[in-house]
Amino acid sequence: MISFTEAIEEHHFNTIEILANSVWHEHYIPIIGKAQVDYMLKKFQSRGAIKQQIKDGYHYFLMETHASNIGYLCIKKKSKSLFLSKLYLLKIHREKGFGKQALAFIETKAKNMDCNTISLTVNKNNLNSMKAYEKVGFKNIGDIIIDIGNGFVMDDYKMEKSIV
Secondary structure, X not given: OOEEEEOOOHHHHHHHHHHHXXXXXXXXXXXXXXXXXXXXXXHHOOHHHHHHHHHOOOEEEEEEEOOEEEEEEEEEEEOOEEEEEEEEEOHHHOXXXXXXXXXXXXXXXXXXXXXXXXXXXXXXXXXHHHHHHHHOOOEEEEXXXXXXXXXXXXXXXXXXXXXX
């Protein structure tokens, strides 16, 4: 069982930055390369970037089990949809049901925020994550390519799940 703590203090932001560096270097370098990983970490997952995202309405949560941080997630309400911006687990904690627990937490948040859907984007080459999202009811609703600067793009699929 995992617990969720909303990131609101400086030490939370530091922890997320450390987790992001670990997860992203391990998971995304084979998918998008080291240069893009380093750029995205600095642009989107540094302490300063996290603080700005929170000011812009995003909510970060640390995931913890047995007094150990195992990952984090980030959500933002957009009209009647909850956007799942980030959901990352350290490699040693994957395939243990924690991802499903996190998605159940997110779905509860969406219902409490009066949302009809949960949406997310996932890299087109991140096949394991796409399969995991499909298993819990997400559907691929199309391509999305976002220019993130410095010559890099996010080449993703948009996925969505209806909730009742």
